[in-house]
Amino acid sequence: MGKPEIRFKGFTDDWEQRKLGEVIEDYVEKTTVENQYPVLTSSQQMGIVLQDDYFSGDRVSQSGNIGYFVIPRGYFAYRSRSDNDVFVFNRNDCIDKGSISYFYPVFKPSGVDSDFLLRRLNYGLETQLKIASEGTGQHVLSLKKFKNMTALFPSINEQRKIGEYFTRLDHLITLHQRKCDEVKTLKKYMLQKMFPQNGINVPEIRFSGFTDVWEQRKLGEMGSTFTGLSGKTKEDFGHGDAKFITYMNVFSNPIADLQMTETVEIDSKQNCVKAGDVFFTTSSETPEEVGMSCVMPENADNTYLNSFCFGYRPTEKFDLNYLAYVLRSESFRKEMTFLAQGISRYNISKNKVMEVEIPVPSLEEQSKVGRYFSNLDNLITLHQRKCNELRKMKKFMLQNMFPKD
Template sequence: MSANVPELRFSGFADPWEQRKLGELGVTYGGLTGKSKEDFGHGDARFVPYTNVFDNPIADSTRLGEVEIDVSQNRVLHGDTLFTVSSETPNEVGMSSVWLSDLDNLYLNSFCFGYRQDGSFDPYYLAYMLRSQSVRENIELLAQGISRFNISKGKVMEVEVPVPMMAEQRAVGALFSRLDSLIALHQRKHNQLSVLKSLLLERMFPKPGSDVPELRFSGFADPWEQRKLGEFGSVEMCKRIYKEQTSESGEVPFFKIGTFGSEPDAFISNKLYESYRDEYPYPEPGTPLISAAGSIGRTVVYQGERAYYQDSNIVWLDHDDNLDNSFLDVFYSQVDWKLEGSTIKRLYNKDILNAEVCVPSLPEQRAVGALFSRLDSLIALHQRKLEKLRALKQSLLQKMFV
């Protein structure tokens, strides 16, 4: 495939892409000058901060700083591209962001410079093209420094970038704009659900000194009881697995504390799994497993899959029928274990058994647990969608530009 044709493109476009230097298609200007710390935080003008440029291919019009109006400064106009000039690592210099809002008296922070193109680029195409893998690699090569890296306006203007026909630019720009809109949508939903969960955790459990929550389901009025987890059962763990019993690939995933809640890096045989599962303690489906080392108190609900867990580091409460698993999982998420000892903390069986929990009747436990289980499922759903969309965007940034 020609070097001037992208690996992936919209149907109807076949012409090779032209390569042009940025400096041939626009001019640069500097950020704020002659300002001290006291000049910021007040005034009728606004400026685009460094972090806004660094974080966003399309600048966020709500993330602005305050400064006094100064007619001697360069103004940022609709369609301008903003570049960072300094960073602690070479792969973070020259990050770009296109300003697509209309605002009077808008300036640029002093650690960035502006680029005003001549109309050769669709602004959305320009925003994502400058963040594509090929262009970023060319910009990173220009970074200079040792402890901190810098890049000059002149060097950036020498960078050659792909310039397809305007119709194709618009199609590419619209696609990435739509992807970013979907990413932002799922991020907002994820954040809103996370905030809702935090608020409900505060209001649906009794505060210290109280035996009733501020908010509860209708039909429940009895006070909650203060109990210790040890009154409901005992701490259990899987049979110990030795290193020589594991392999890097195999039939049944073996989760250690470092892979708990993520992808396994060790496996055991079906024969060993079935033997240990039948002869030694093993969690029932729906049981919250809890980490006793590493990120202490982190939980994963066992769903009944074929898997085995590291003894002593991953444990569970084997309890009677007076405690609901979904309610227990919610309790784990907010308990303060107050661990004592050295800098290397550990959750011992006694810490779990002596943990005080305020519990309602079993039906209310189930109602509360089901609510938070549903919230966790929705939060996880939007997180998965975010991860898929971000991966898709990264893949397209590699394949749709030359």
């Protein structure tokens, strides 16, 4: 009845239309005492996980969980209620046996490859799911209606091939995401340890061979500020031969991304940015996000700064990578949060920022520290890019390794 566009060599038969009730079985077992099994939850991003892990280790109340459904390893569940007709089917690969809210019907595979079923249920059935769900506000999908839906299935051998392929792909995505998260955690830790805390003149961790005390210098003693774009209206943007560094570029990157610019007309009255300039955000919705900074890595013709940031131009020589990361260190970020003022929206004074001190080691040590953090960011980018590539590949293969129902 149907064939996918891409399939493994040796498989030519049509896929067979089957009711989901033919390939899954209800599983109803309920907990009889509180905390009989660890409480699980299901999310679109993480699958079925321990509830405590999903909520970042914060203890979630499990009182009253008598009568929760039991879900053994390898069995499936889905949240039966949705605000947007999106129903995600997940498998318990977490622990041997857990409990899950009665909002999650539990079922097990029957006569099908479990890895294949996991992908089959989460791709290509959106229209049927929307039709089968009921309700005007929050939609409900009963297990009975779910089992009456139909889907195309190949032979069990082809199912296994497809299931194995996507399992390997998911493992690669998980591996790179885990590596990315590990490097991010390391970076956060080293931003705390490789720059001196307030009142201390040496860092806890430093490269061998360096023993000199770090100076504490006010930013205002080592440079001056300048303003971003001024006197512009909405009509001035989106065209022209000049560019400007966007607010999100400054907010997101320790080193400015020169691809993350927008166009504006050339205006000789504006301040052009230069290599080594530092940009600071002046406003945000939370005090923790005020005064985020980035450094301009190189000269670029006719490039300005957006109007929601101010610039700082050092008059003394810095290693640019060092300057970028010392301004993202824990101690400096605490200073920015302390200086933030406001109620619904928080602002920071550039004059106050110029009064803040930063630690200044020798240029040689600056270079070592700056290169270290630059390498960490390159690793984060590498793993994140690989994750994104694999996710795109997975999306493409899901579209082409399953026939349209």
